Amino acid sequence: MRLAAFLLRRLLGLLGVLLGMSVLIFGIIHILPGNVAYAILGEFATPTAVAQLEAKLGLNDPLPVQYWRWFDAMLHGDFGMSIVMNRPAASLIGEALGRSALLAGLAFGLIATGGIALGLYAATHRGRVSDKLLTLAQFVLIAVPEFFWAILAVLLFASWLNLLPATGYAPLDAGVADWAAHLVLPVLVLSFGLVAHVSRLTRSSMLEVLDSRFVLAARARGLPERRVLWRHALPNALLPAITVLAIDAGLLIGGIVVVETVFAYPGLGRLLVYAIERHDLPLLQVGMMVVTAIYALANFVAELLYAALNPRIRVAGASA
């Protein structure tokens, strides 16, 4: 029962966030400088042509009317048209989202496994040369932004070694090997900083746990070190890592815009940048809503996971 109430409350909160964000997104987008009619007409924009196009696109109506038209249509499953490309926004975003999800999914897998594994390794080799080297590498990876790694990776692997393609996407029907080869660099670059982030955090939380009394007690009782590490320390050390992973899912969306642009990967990030450049407001609005929804959902899932994994929360829920 309590779990159901907790879920319901969280879900309502989620809807509230989305609703509020829809107003915010609409508002921000409409105070952006520039004008879609100019963007469409390009260097051929004459004042009459601009006025005509604006009327045709319904851009002369008051903002609340435009907002309601957009929101109402979304409720009815109509996500509008990209006014620059003259194609349905839903299918454009759907295709791009699928490709971004692939990139993000692979990167997230690498971040979770690689980050936790490296963190554990560093924690169990505390103070040794390998730990110090890892720490140095982690700081460098966190401090240097993705676009630097991206360009460095292209120069190294594509230009110099000629091992991997410089750009990040090949359709699946061009062959699985080709498709996979194109994914290697974007996934690696996207993961770099966040692997370092997660492993730093895993290391410190593992160290904290290893220094705690119950680990001392377990060792005092003569349990084998392997059992102390895997059965007692690890599950406790992972809790903060899960929270960080959920936050990183949000950071991942930011990183994806950069990585997709550098590697010419046709995902959601590129599409959003394109929509901003060309002032394609309907496309931008829907794209931002999708990103907001993903972010909110990631946090929602993280909360659920945390509640499910943390025995203290479970105990508190049962005894209250």
Next chain:
Amino acid sequence: MPLSRRTLIGSSLAAATAAAIRPAQAAANVLRIGISTSLSTLDPMMVTTGDEYIYANLVFNGLARMREDLVVEPDLAESWSFSDDLKRWTFRLRRGVKFHDGQEMAADDVVASFQRLLDPAGTSPVRSQYDMVESVSAPDAATVVFQLKISYGGFADILTDRQVKIVPRSAAAQLATQPIGTGPFKFVSYTAGDRLVLARHAGYFEPGLPKLDGAELRIIPEMSVKIAALQAGDIDVLWDLPLEQVKPLSGRADLRVDSIPTASWDGAILNNAIPPFNDKRVRQAFHLAVDKKEVVELTLFGQGVETISPIPPSHPFYAKDVVVPKTDAAAARKLLAEAGYPNGIKLPIILPVGRPVRERLGVTLQQIAKAGGFDLQVQRLPYSSFNAEVSGKAPLYIDGFFARPTVDTSLFPFLRSMGSWNERLWHYSDEAVDRALDAARSSADPAVQKKNYIDMQAALVANPASFFAYSVNYACAYRKSVGGIKTHPMKWFDLRHATLG
């Protein structure tokens, strides 16, 4: 740690597979061109960017086309003739031309294409350029007649332009998604942010052409990645190479770099409607203050040439004998003093963010013009808000224009009093210039046109409209395996004879 080891093994495996498949990639007879931005439209009538022009010229044909040496030759028309008053133009169409869907092109398709372009309720961005057309008709299946409102000597020339392509009258509605044309390549698929895929049009009207099986436009926004992709062989052609890359890439054995003069120009727009540039002397002073040769060196790394007007020095109509006053900072300050600015002029110069060459031009001018009494403050604005907020309004800003297919279309709207672009840029009016422009367009005789355009340039030196800095070069880089492509000054590609060796 088993997990980390597995990850490591996984990624090295992926890299190894990648290495194994690399050589196989270049085998297909498909030319891959690296371009910069996603196409916004597949409808040839709506194209407005260089990336889109490439597509429009591969998939569609116009009635006439322009060669790399700027000579106009028949395309879908076989020949044309005009009445003595230059108001009635008759085009004989080529027979047996097939659209990509197999239908034969007829005069009705040409009429429908132009009616669509001229439709006042339509959204064609270039409709105003065809204002002079009164009616289009098809007396028979192989003849199209244009009746013009004015005498216009360059009418066949403007039909080479990028938006006036012939589309099937029955398929206009699907142009945005499944475009059909008569061009050497037909549309296969388009993924925004990734690539546009074209395939050979087997029924193309010139036998044996095109030689390629297909072409792909790869959209790669990041220049360093595009160059890496060219070096790695992921693309065969790099379109519109930044001019600072011309020298470094020219040294590479596997590449061919072409840098050719064009009629595209950049300049500082001087607003003639408001102070300080409403005074002719201030405009003259600006020209005296700046050495255009130095501007070309600093802004374009020498990949361009200084000019008087949008007519480039490479054009036969360029006024090479007109004397342009020498740079003289003292004379510039003296003129400013006469105009009522004894202490020089302090004013902002607005630069478009994201157009690196034009940004460089602005900073160069700010540095050079100082000695002549112009104290310019650089302001940067996103180019997307330029049209709405800067054009025709700010006293001084940097802008530039793509080459247009004819001298008339690159001059008349810009410099004729009340011309459509004149009104949106500098609000210039000069009787001698107006007279020359009017006389040039109402003759089909190149000698008459040349004389008048040279007069116009002389008038422009005496009474400057604005600061035309230079005609900018256009560069492309090709892998050595690419043959049969001449770099086109209009920045599109003619791939009919292209080969991959």
